Amino acid sequence: MHLIINGEQQLVPDQLTVLQLLEHLHITGPVAVECNRSIIPRAEHGTAELRDGDSLEIVHFVGGG
Secondary structure, three states: OOEEEEEEEEEEOOOOEEHHHHHOOOOOOOOOEOOOOOEEEHHOOOOEOOOOOOEEEEEEEOOOO
C-alpha cells in the first residue's frame, strides 16, 4: 500500500498496524505517531490499522541538556 510518511510517499506491505509499520521502518524508541491529523496513542499502535493513502507524521523524541 502507499502511505505518505513525513511528507514522502512510500510503498509498504499491505495490512500493517502502526506498530508493524514502525518495525518495518526500523524505528525504535519513543515516538509520536499522527495519522490523518489524529494522534494515535502508543497503547493503540498494535491495533491501529493503516489504509492505503494514509498520511502519517512520525516524530522521535530527543533528549538533551
